[in-house]
Amino acid sequence: FFSLLLTSIMAGIGAGYDLYPTTFSPEGRLFQIEYAGKAADASGTAIGVRTVDGVVLGVEKLIRSKMLVKGSEKRIFTVAPHAGMALTGLLADGRQIVNSCRDEAQQYKRFYGQAIPGKMLNQRISSYIQYFTLHDSVRPFGSSVILASYDKSGPGLYMIEPSGVSYGYRAVAIGQEKQVAKTELENLDFTTITSREAVMEIAKIIYKIHDDVKDKEFELELSWVCAESNGKHEHIPEDLLAEANKVGKQNLEADQFGSDEEMEI
Amino acid sequence: MPQLSDLIGSFVDDKICYDTGYQAPSQPATHTTQPIVTGSSVLGLKYKGGVILAADTLGSYGSLARFRDIRRITTVGKNILVGASGDYSDFQKIQELLEEVVAEDYCLDDGRTHTAKEIHSYLGRVLYGRRNKMDPLWNTLVIAGVENGNSFLGQVDLLGTQFEDDTLATGFGSHIARPLLRNAYNENLTEEEARKIVLDCMRVLFYRDARTIIKIQ
Numbered sequence: 001f002f003s004l005l006l007t008s009i010m011a012g013i014g015a016g017y018d019l020y021p022t023t024f025s026p027e028g029r030l031f032q033i034e035y036a037g038k039a040a041d042a043s044g045t046a047i048g049v050r051t052v053d054g055v056v057l058g059v060e061k062l063i064r065s066k067m068l069v070k071g072s073e074k075r076i077f078t079v080a081p082h083a084g085m086a087l088t089g090l091l092a093d094g095r096q097i098v099n100s101c102r103d104e105a106q107q108y109k110r111f112y113g114q115a116i117p118g119k120m121l122n123q124r125i126s127s128y129i130q131y132f133t134l135h136d137s138v139r140p141f142g143s144s145v146i147l148a149s150y151d152k153s154g155p156g157l158y159m160i161e162p163s164g165v166s167y168g169y170r171a172v173a174i175g176q177e178k179q180v181a182k183t184e185l186e187n188l189d190f191t192t193i194t195s196r197e198a199v200m201e202i203a204k205i206i207y208k209i210h211d212d213v214k215d216k217e218f219e220l221e222l223s224w225v226c227a228e229s230n231g232k233h234e235h236i237p238e239d240l241l242a243e244a245n246k247v248g249k250q251n252l253e254a255d256q257f258g259s260d261e262e263m264e265i
Numbered sequence: 266m267p268q269l270s271d272l273i274g275s276f277v278d279d280k281i282c283y284d285t286g287y288q289a290p291s292q293p294a295t296h297t298t299q300p301i302v303t304g305s306s307v308l309g310l311k312y313k314g315g316v317i318l319a320a321d322t323l324g325s326y327g328s329l330a331r332f333r334d335i336r337r338i339t340t341v342g343k344n345i346l347v348g349a350s351g352d353y354s355d356f357q358k359i360q361e362l363l364e365e366v367v368a369e370d371y372c373l374d375d376g377r378t379h380t381a382k383e384i385h386s387y388l389g390r391v392l393y394g395r396r397n398k399m400d401p402l403w404n405t406l407v408i409a410g411v412e413n414g415n416s417f418l419g420q421v422d423l424l425g426t427q428f429e430d431d432t433l434a435t436g437f438g439s440h441i442a443r444p445l446l447r448n449a450y451n452e453n454l455t456e457e458e459a460r461k462i463v464l465d466c467m468r469v470l471f472y473r474d475a476r477t478i479i480k481i482q
Binding site: 074078081232 | 361364365368369371372373374
């Protein structure tokens with residue numbers, strides 16, 4: 001009873017209806033799921049863009065320690081040869097989602113002899129994630145995922161939240177700076193953008209939204225699944241990654257020193 | 266007053282059971298006892314810096330030369346070959362398993378893929394496991410690959426027997442071609458020499474083995 005009292009005092013809005021995902025609040029909200037959403041946004045931003053010939057994923061990987069081996073913390077995973085996933089939030093939760101996604105893709109291939117279409121994979125993963133919002137013996141995933149796929153019907157980009165809700169997108173951002181990233185993404189022309197162009201645009205956006213004051217350094221991780229990669233999901237080639245980093249930095253410098261807009265303090 | 270037993274009495278009584286479609290088996294359940302569509306020999310020969318495999322493209326249906334352009338050697342990843350003689354449908358199942366191994370490697374994306382030796386072990390365990398369940402995959406497989414410039418050549422059969430050698434031949438070829446390959450083998454064979462030796466052996470097999478055709482892979 002004491003812990004319950006403590007929680008009600010500290011919770012504020014939640015006030016007792018936020019103990020289990022199986023309790024609705026009087027306004028009809030499920031607070032645990034909303035809090036899971038907050039956990040999912042508590043890491044570096046991830047961006048996905050669907051282009052005319054594929055999908056590009058980019059992640060702002062915040063480097064938490066200088067002693068980390070470069071490239072050892074992956075935030076983008078291949079779930080099937082034709083599909084990839086970018087994570088935010090609690091990465092351990094996210095990796096579970098990746099594993100179950102890989103299982104789904106493998107089972108579908110075993111049964112139907114074909115690569116699982118992106119739409120179906122999205123549905124299955126959404127159902128899986130939503131399952132964890134139905135029981136008080138488990139907790140919702142604290143991770144949002146962006147799913148990129150390339151199948152017979154073309155490129156597909158989906159984003160699944162901890163609530164299990166998912167939509168298809170032309171471009172999407174999740175993580176810390178998702179609002180800023182979304183505003184930037186709205187400037188892109190999705191009817192003509194190619195995957196190579198999208199790589200550069202995402203790099204520029206991530207460099208722009210990165211908060212130098214709050215977080216020290218970051219590493220850019222980019223992947224694509226497109227015509228150029230023969231429909232296979234892979235991290236972009238080394239030289240393209242180097243170029244993307246260069247373009248991102250140059251664009252940032254041009255912005256800082258060249259623009260007439262007021263600088264944010 | 267009508268009883269429930271009156272209503273159902275017409276189709277349930279002591280002598281008649283519900284027809285669920287299940288019939289007590291008159292014989293015990295059986296599994297693969299014979300191969301149906303079969304492939305003949307597969308030859309393997311190591312040379313300096315590589316391995317060469319050869320097989321004809323025939324799928325025999327008993328004595329009928331039924332499928333005349335099937336592929337009995339498959340690639341696994343970038344530098345491994347697996348060839349099969351024996352039942353072709355079982356080989357197709359093995360191909361699916363190998364595809365899953367490759368897909369898993371691709372997904373993990375950790376800079377390392379399965380080597381030929383590992384695939385050899387894997388297939389050995391799969392085949393041995395099936396043999397112990399009295400439901401074998403009726404094949405003799407040849408696994409070939411190159412790692413760091415070293416050639417690998419190994420065989421696994423339907424009993425789960427696993428071994429490596431410098432020269433291999435399965436099926437009819439194990440009787441006819443193996444001595445020819447062994448005589449011709451030396452450590453410093455070039456690719457052209459190896460190719461010539463293997464082609465000669467395939468020619469002899471075409472002369473002598475009734476279940477071959479002229480087209481080879």
